[in-house]
Amino acid sequence: MRIIKLSNQIKKRFIFLIIIFFCFSFSIFLISYSLKDQIAYFVSPEDIRKMNNIDDRYLKVGGLVKEGSLKFDDNQWNFEITDESKYVIKVVYTKSLPSLIEENKGIIVEGRMGKDNLFIAEIVLAKHDENYMPQSAIDKLKEEGVWRGN
Amino acid sequence: MLAINPNILSRFLNSISQFVIILSVFLICVAGVLIFFLENDYYQGISFKIMFIHVPAAWLSLMFFFIMGTSSIIGIVFKSPTAFTIARSLSPIGLLMSILVIITGSIWGNLTWGTYWVWDARLTSMLILAFIYLGHNLLLFSFEHFQKADFAASILAIIGLVNLPIVKFSVDWWTTLHQGSSVFKIGGPSLTTDYLITLLIGFFALFLLCFYWFASIFYIIIENRKIERAKLFND
Structure with a gap:
């Protein structure tokens, strides 16, 4: 196993990437925040x-x-x-x-x-929701009296 | 990943690929039989069964992009050829998965919502993900030297990482026509256990199939480079 020494070069490249990433995500955040009524x-x-x-x-x-x-x-x-x-x-x-x-x-x-x-x-x-179940499961819930819905 | 030689990883992937494809075909058969015999959903009827392809493909397209992005960071920071090659071989598979998501989703949407396509947040962000994959694939082939291509495509993959939380949480942040998450949600999955098990088997089947493709592409890239290097040496 080679021991990794973080040289200055590696640190510089890492910071460069972090700055790119955060600038970009911040701009995306601003865009989507100001357009939130349109995106809905x-x-x-x-x-x-x-x-x-x-x-x-x-x-x-x-x-x-x-x-x-x-x-x-x-x-x-x-x-x-x-x-x-x-x-x-x-x-x-x-x-x-x-x-x-x-x-x-x-x-x-x-x-x-x-x-x-x-x-x-x-x-x-x-618009259907994210609940999926077979009819038999619903019948069972209805028998137990815990089914909420129609 | 930093210290692994790409040649050793390539040989390892090649040695397990036979086993992976056999397991994948087996799981695909199991999932197919399970999907066939599952009871229909009470509301959507048989059309909900397309979920068992749609959801695994969606998870995989997000997962592969995450792996691509992180290995791009590692590739650039540590100048690791292994990480770059992993990102390069995942790119076409991720593109395929994202196209599969959009096609199966359109069919499902037409059967249930009554439309093939709307511009809501989930569908649009997924389309953007597919286009980033496409751009990444094209960038990988637009340079004469693969090192330059790897660097350029990696920047795109790292920037594209921003899109992943948007795809995942778009259904929570904004109102969408697309339904919310069924499996990874607060309060546990909103599927019955037999659906959930089928979904997970379907996911592992598709994952192993993709892993087989990944291993094959990785192996081919490394072998091609060996041939290129040998040609250069002979000239």
Whole structure:
């Protein structure tokens, strides 16, 4: 085993690399910090409530489809999006929904706020969470009475 | 790694590569059978099974970049040819893994989200990682002397290390369409045990396959250099 002696050359190269790395990561940090509203993909209904002038702005709203609100009539989908704050946004959508859209499940709608606080969606995406389990595991949890969900 | 001669490491990697590929093929078969017989997810149905390729490939693309970055630091600081050659041989494998992540992720996204691609933080940072891999691969072949190429590519790999925490934590720092981490998260994994075991077997299978490729590429690079040196000597 060779004993490594840290010569001045090695120290100099190491410090050079550390400086490059930290300058670069600091600049990336500043960029992403100042752009954090743009990097965020969607806002919650609660954020929409706090916004002032949202007329005609292209918005992406994410939340849960409210239970009992998903209906199809007059050739368009009507549903409501909500979150923990219980603030509700009514949405209409004229195209076909992704197959995973269900009540009490995650959703992202993109579009503009129309009149009467009715959100006219141009794109609807399903947002699923990071929990994966088979139906049998859910049945077992339901038997034990610890299943929270629908 | 500092004191290891690349020729000795190359001979060692070549000697174990047969064993590694046999184990890898065996584990791929085991994972395939397990994935086939696993119960579907209650919500996503069968489409979630693409996760067992997508997630291991994502872990490996991040892991290989981390190894590439650290060996680039060691290579530059200690002028170690072994470290440079490790980074050089990992680069094409990492590129392949990151492309695999993006392709399987797009298919999965189309089945569940309803779109192939969105510009959210996770997807965009992963695409940047793939492009850094591509740039690293191209830099390695853009110089006449491989020492110069190694130095230039190493700087790129070290700068690219900044992107790794962004890819990993993008789902926690910003709101994204992509779901959060299932395995490495606070409060333990949010998968059932049979899914988790299959995922880990899939990961080791793909890891060993990549290790076999790595060993082969390392061996080929060292042998090629020997031939080049012999040619130079004969001239």
